[in-house]
Amino acid sequence: MGRIHVLLYLYMSSSLFAQQPQIQFQSVPDPLKLPAHLYLGEAAGVAVNSKGHIFVLSRGNSTGPAYGAAAAQLLEFDAEGKFLREIGHNLYAWSYAHSVKVDKEDNIWVADKGSDMVIKFNPEGRVAMVFGRKQEASDEKTGPLPHPNPPLPPVDGMFRQVTDMAWDKAGNTYISDGYINSRIAKVDKNGKWIKSWGEPGDQAGQFSTPHSIAIDAEDHVYVADRGNRRIQVFDSEGKFLRQITIDVAFDPNASPAIGNKPVLPIKGSQTMAPGSPWSICITPPPNQVLFSSDAYPGRIYKLSLDGRILGVLGESGKQLKQFGWIHEIACPSDNELYVSELLNWRVQKLVLKAGPERH
Numbered sequence: 001m002g003r004i005h006v007l008l009y010l011y012m013s014s015s016l017f018a019q020q021p022q023i024q025f026q027s028v029p030d031p032l033k034l035p036a037h038l039y040l041g042e043a044a045g046v047a048v049n050s051k052g053h054i055f056v057l058s059r060g061n062s063t064g065p066a067y068g069a070a071a072a073q074l075l076e077f078d079a080e081g082k083f084l085r086e087i088g089h090n091l092y093a094w095s096y097a098h099s100v101k102v103d104k105e106d107n108i109w110v111a112d113k114g115s116d117m118v119i120k121f122n123p124e125g126r127v128a129m130v131f132g133r134k135q136e137a138s139d140e141k142t143g144p145l146p147h148p149n150p151p152l153p154p155v156d157g158m159f160r161q162v163t164d165m166a167w168d169k170a171g172n173t174y175i176s177d178g179y180i181n182s183r184i185a186k187v188d189k190n191g192k193w194i195k196s197w198g199e200p201g202d203q204a205g206q207f208s209t210p211h212s213i214a215i216d217a218e219d220h221v222y223v224a225d226r227g228n229r230r231i232q233v234f235d236s237e238g239k240f241l242r243q244i245t246i247d248v249a250f251d252p253n254a255s256p257a258i259g260n261k262p263v264l265p266i267k268g269s270q271t272m273a274p275g276s277p278w279s280i281c282i283t284p285p286p287n288q289v290l291f292s293s294d295a296y297p298g299r300i301y302k303l304s305l306d307g308r309i310l311g312v313l314g315e316s317g318k319q320l321k322q323f324g325w326i327h328e329i330a331c332p333s334d335n336e337l338y339v340s341e342l343l344n345w346r347v348q349k350l351v352l353k354a355g356p357e358r359h
Contacts, residue, residue: 020249023302023311024353027320031338031349032056032081041071043340045100045328046347047108049123052079054330054338055087055108056347057100068143072097072112076125081349087125093117093134098178099164099212099328109165111175116145116159118175129191131175132159145180151200154181157193164212168219168236175213176223182207184223184238197238202228204240208269211278212328216305217285224277224292229270231277231292231307244307246275246292254297257316257324257343262296272296279339281331289334293326300326300339300350313352318344 032054034040045057059071072094074087087108088094096114103109107128108121115134122128135142145160154160154177163178171189183198184207198207208227215221220241221234231244255261262272270276277292282305289310290303298316300323303309314323324343331337337350 021309021311023313025313025321026351026353028349028351029320030081032077032347033083035083038075038083040345040347041073042097042342042345043327043347044097044342045110046330046338046340047100047102047328048330048332048338049102049106049108050104051106052332053077053084054079054081054347055100055102056340057097057110057328058345059097059342061094070095070114072110072114074100074108074110085125087121088119088127091119091127093119093130095134098162101165103167103171109173111162111164111178113161113163113178116162118159118162118165118173131187131191132157132162147180151180151182154183154196156196159185163210166213166215166221168215168221169217172236174215174221176210178211179209182210184210184213184221184234186236186238195238197234204232204243205234205238207232209271212280214280214282214290216282216288220305222280222282222290224280226271226276226278227269229273229276231280231290242307244303246277246294246301246303246309248275248299248301248309248312250274250297250299255316256296257298275301279326279329281329281337283331283334287334291329291331291337293323293329293339295325298323298326300329300337302334302352313350320348321350323348 040058041060047055054077056075061073062069062071076084093115098113099111101109106123110119118131120129159177160180161178163176165175175185182200183196185196186194211226212224219236223232233241280292292301302311324341326339328340335352
């Protein structure tokens with residue numbers, strides 16, 4: 001990491017921490033009412049539909065050994081948090097849950113990192129389209145995907161540890177493909193493969209784990225390039241437009257949610273670096289803002305779409321208003337968020353208080 005980044009980290013951990021725009025917020029106690037027999041595992045994803053129903057993608061309902069277990073379960077709750085149903089029980093694609101999204105027609109989409117598949121359910125919960133293909137159980141070399149260097153060339157229509165999806169106004173789907181291929185795929189509303197762009201690397205248009213994806217009202221595509229500690233922005237054809245980095249001072253005494261405190265500056269992957277985007281979400285129009293979360297120091301950032309910091313909230317921990325690796329954010333408005341946490345096995349509903357924002 002260069003001299004500029006070293007100076008940046010020194011600034012971020014300076015006494016200016018107290019001067020950052022802190023957003024006041026509340027966490028609603030027990031937002032989901034689970035039946036007595038049902039438990040969440042790592043909450044990998046959360047989404048909200050037009051009726052306010054909450055969809056949780058959990059690494060629960062695990063089967064198999066500790067290594068290589070199938071861990072994915074999709075649950076629906078009403079707007080008051082009452083459990084309604086499980087969707088896709090024993091689905092062939094369930095392997096290792098990663099993200100869930102709901103499109104403008106209330107179809108429910110899931111990215112499963114373990115099976116390398118994206119599934120579209122209709123609002124009734126039936127499978128409408130499938131993308132990708134999981135490894136065959138009968139194949140001799142079926143197992144964890146290798147990470148050769150140089151990487152294997154990607155294959156149209158196939159994914160390697162897929163992470164997320166989003167849609168433009170025309171109904172095209174953009175899929176972040178993900179830990180290995182490090183690219184963005186685009187398919188049309190009928191499921192036809194159109195194109196892909198990106199490859200592993202740290203230059204403009206390259207990625208190190210594109211982990212989350214969102215699209216604004218102008219069809220600009222925002223990619224949480226987690227390993228490179230940045231959000232890259234493209235047009236709908238994959239032309240690079242700009243990048244956003246989240247450079248906010250933090251308390252140097254902040255503790256991580258788990259593991260040793262990162263030694264800054266971090267060499268190599270920036271996954272655990274302050275401001276590295278694990279999940280991003282853009283609110284509905286007309287006045288859109290972007291939310292992003294990091295793992296350390298465990299905060300949520302509110303930004304304008306051009307990357308200006310509008311506010312910061314939260315910290316690592318296990319209590320309400322604290323976070324343990326936020327993996328997905330649903331943002332039906334700029335004052336109501338749902339966040340799914342891996343380490344705390346839960347979803348929090350956050351209500352943000354309106355107030356002056358310093359830019």
